[in-house]
Amino acid sequence: MTNAELTERLRVNVIAFRHLQRERGQLRHLGLPGVDAFSLPTLPGEAYFQQVYFADAGALSAALPALEDFYRGQGVAAWRVLVPPGHAEGGRLLGGAGYRPDEHLSDAMGLVLDDLPDVPPAIPLETPDTQEDLVAINVATYGDWGGAVAVWNRPPRLPVHTLVAREAGRPLACGFTLDVGDTAGVYMVATAPEARGRGLASEVMRGLLSDARARGMRASVLQATPQGMGVYRRLGYRDLGGWVSWEYRAA
Template structure:
């Protein structure tokens, strides 16, 4: 069987710069500051790896093509975020468009979308030439170089959870429209993620999880139950996730954010990486 063209969990490479010393000395490799484009690339790889976790435990379907990963949830055309294709290279996207179209239409999902990262002018051109147009709603993305901010452990005790029961329960209350889709996280085997939960008198109030890909922690499922909002619990969970990520050797954290949560992440030092756009065909 051929190797998967985009293996889930593969590290993002190419973020080191070689700076040579004077003649006769060693030539060390130094880590240069990460650009927003590099953080965006790390987020893309992390999101694809996270989608594969969903695929392994649920009904999410996947089509892997060179430089392209397509996911869908058959039977739920209303969940547009589940019917998305991601690409690493505009040329690969151009070559894959016929196969992508066939994949989604055979599953009766004409509303599928392609995700376009900020600043990708060539990818935009490929989509425009193929008759795609951007949706009005975009997804804010943010990134944090952990070395750019001081380590600030949480001020309250947080529970490291081996199961996802609390995370699922909290997020179901936060994102009620997702319904049973979150139940895939309750299935064995244990998820390769790092989940933290804030509790009070044994009651789970806030949570978040990190998924490591290479040396980057992707942050997901950060939520607080309605009656505990406004107390800074999500910020405490984030500080805990960052503190743990450092201890695992992570150098960056990346995430997608709702408009309501974006200011929280920016206060923690996250950079605004720009909005991810979703593009769909204007006509079949």
């Protein structure tokens, strides 16, 4: 499986992840041919939450006027289009339309499960009935971002596969996978601040990957923070390249 194929699987999986947020009342969505835009109008000044994903430059070009109407209509003054590796034409198009590259937002990573041995976790992991522990660990680690994390406690029940590592009854590390087709996307991996440096996130990841293999998944994809890239590389993920955020600020 090529890097380009894994990148496309990641794009599709992330869009499905955003739809889970939308279904819980947090995000609004504009769907156009080959383009998906999500907004968080309760935080109009946070461009990070106003994100656009596209399949090809032609679809993006056709969508630009509707994107501006969508965000302006909600009082959002700045939004971002995420340009994956291999989509240089999309970057050129955005530059000509007044967008500016804002930052290297995240690193895409992926693996093919059959390329790696199945290494089960070395510690017991739990499959919780709710997302309360996952939310608590992520809030303690990253903050709540105006309710962006707590949204995972809302109904309906999430169609994800969550694992939690505990010690003496206390939740210390977590993460979940979202299956789209035969690809498991990894999200919300976090370790409680007091438990960092013990390899707990790696054990959670081993559990998530082992379970994904058992469900018949072929690949796994994720977006890594700089702090997490080393963990994922050691697990066998390969670097697919950075997604560049192109930002537009309305006058």
